Amino acid sequence: MSSAVVGRVLVAGGGLAGLATAIALGRKGIEVRVVERNAGFSSNGSGITLMGPALRVLGDLGLVEACLDRGYGVTELVTATAAGELLETVDLPRLLGPKLPAIAGLYRPELLNVLLEAALATGASLSVGTTVTDFEQTGTAVAVAFSDGTTDRYDLVVGADGWLSPTRGRLLGAAAPAPVFLEQAVWRAVVRRPGDFTRSTFLYGTRRKAGFMPISADRMYAYVVESATERSKPAADAAPEMMREMLADFSALPAEIRESITDPAQVDVRPLHKLVVPSPWSRGRIVLIGDAVHLPTPQLGMGGGMAMEDGYVLADVLTSEKTVEAALSAFTRRRFARCRAIVDNSVQLSEWEKNAAEHGPEAARLMNESQQLIAQPI
Template sequence: MSTPRTVLVIGGGAAGNAATILLRRAGLAVDLIEAKDDWNATAGSGITLQGNALRVLRELGVWERIKDSGFGFGSVGITTPDGTVLHEARDIRTGGDDLPATVGMQRPQLQRILIDAVRASGASVRLGTRAESLEQDGDGVTVRLTDGTEGRYDLVIAADGLGSATRAAIGITTKPEPTGMAIWRVATPRPTGVTRTDLAYGGPAYIAGYCPTSDTTIYAYVVEANRDRASIPPETYADEMRRLASAYGGCWPEITEHITDPTKVNYTWFDRLLVEGSWHRGRVVLIGDAAHCCPPTLAQGAALSLEDAWVLAQLLTASEDWDDALFQAYYERRIARVRPVVEASVQIGQWQLDGVRDADLPGLMGRTMTMLRELP
């Protein structure tokens, strides 16, 4: 019986977890390392999963748990700052007609579901561990880890996020760039009657929105121009978000009442990243935010990362030759889909920053989301 190929996955977020689950299912030996000691410690408040993300989660075998844990819906409301609904738009079912258009859920719950699937897959998992060095030759990669161990792998998958140390270690110099916007996020109880995402444009922020994440919870967010992080002490986070949110009507007064604990409020800049040319060097390949990142204006960050893992796993398990041609094919297949989403996500924010009033926002969103209905 032949020895299975060995893969090291660096990073235990959505992309790394998905790759691990799929490769273990195919019989490969997979080690996953995660820098945090607590795998779920900073999973965040909430997440909007479009249908193309749900399609991959179904492939991972976790769709039933996602469905039971989250809140499915099929439309988005556009409102004035005072809460008046101007328009309700039906969401495009990017995962196909047999899946909801959108599921909102608590991000820690999504992470827990994926962690459980990784554990059940039989992968070796080491927490609080990083890759200290990578030495490649024509057959594989020797990796020394910060826990003092060393391993030899046929492939290393870098899923270590926007600030990927692996990306830099293999000589890819592309770095994330701020887009000029930032977002405040918080999880709160769900006001009665909230059954979809509503977005208010205008007021003191560019966008004020919320998304139901279960029968009892939502996550709410407010988008503004980015500010120097050093000028906003963490202990003031609740005050800052409450100040912005208090200008909005409709369900916002009830939401704002719950923005009291600064440790529950997350402040993040919007960044843009797109590695061009290839997403690999030798036997080290990038997936997810390590290769691309965009503002959440189309709610496609997790979806694109999950798709990366799905496509790479398909190619790896279908080929005997893990070579430059295979990894370049992975890049070409993904870049044609990822680039339009990154560019559209950035453009939507830029129109707001520039105060463009006649932008074809519905057209851009419609074209982009229709493209995502196709299989990746």
């Protein structure tokens, strides 16, 4: 029997935040429906780094073993020159104890599949190709209209619909802040992993930062961060050659790895943005989570981790507080300062990487400090 202050919850968005929320709520006995605007629950084909806090949440949800089975555990993160000369080792707290890795790499669609399977196992209802077109709060419920012409009522609506969140715009109106472009882009490609590439490695060159992260027994993802004055992405057929050229500055990454980047579908290019929505993150019975309210850059690998933390904490407050108002107030109180600090630190690292060679040691120090921050309880 659930002790939650809500019985039925709608989650708008079927990404990491939305599915983690569905799992956490479902395991508390709360009825959950997830609507996803895309035609299926899918993700881009790049890799993802699961830092210690992400593994901690996955452990609390009973999913860490499934993720490690499909991914690759890592115990060491290092920074190095473009030629591979070691600069500094970043201290990675082992939040799940000495027998499990500090962080892990995973093919992003594999992570989504783990979460999707778990959400279904909790009894969540999942609808694809569906969006929220309108909602109206009545004090005790939220009346919701959907793109398929149907309507329904819920005790709570969770906006987990990403950095361009329509729920944020609909809820906050003219007060809704927009993500800020940081004049950078990150390029990622999944490639074959040489057997001796077992660490997460950041490479600082004179113009760019690059690196790699193992994601399975035989694969890793390579990436490069570049300055970009425009938000536009390159033509797909030109992307592999452009990425190979950028990685040519990094001799620590073998030429055969660079030359294996040939398929346009293999390359994922993302302009970098930042966002922190001012507190509070809820209005009445509608709450925003994940990238919809806090969008870091990938320099700390915490975007997905913070999103999943949100779902876990939201389920906790909804079953520990006595009213919806108190629960949502507690949610923002527990999450705001932590998420803002992680966004701020990631953005500082992003800024320094515009002159990566000059700021390599400084960046490593901030990364070490950030690891202590993100290791704190949620």
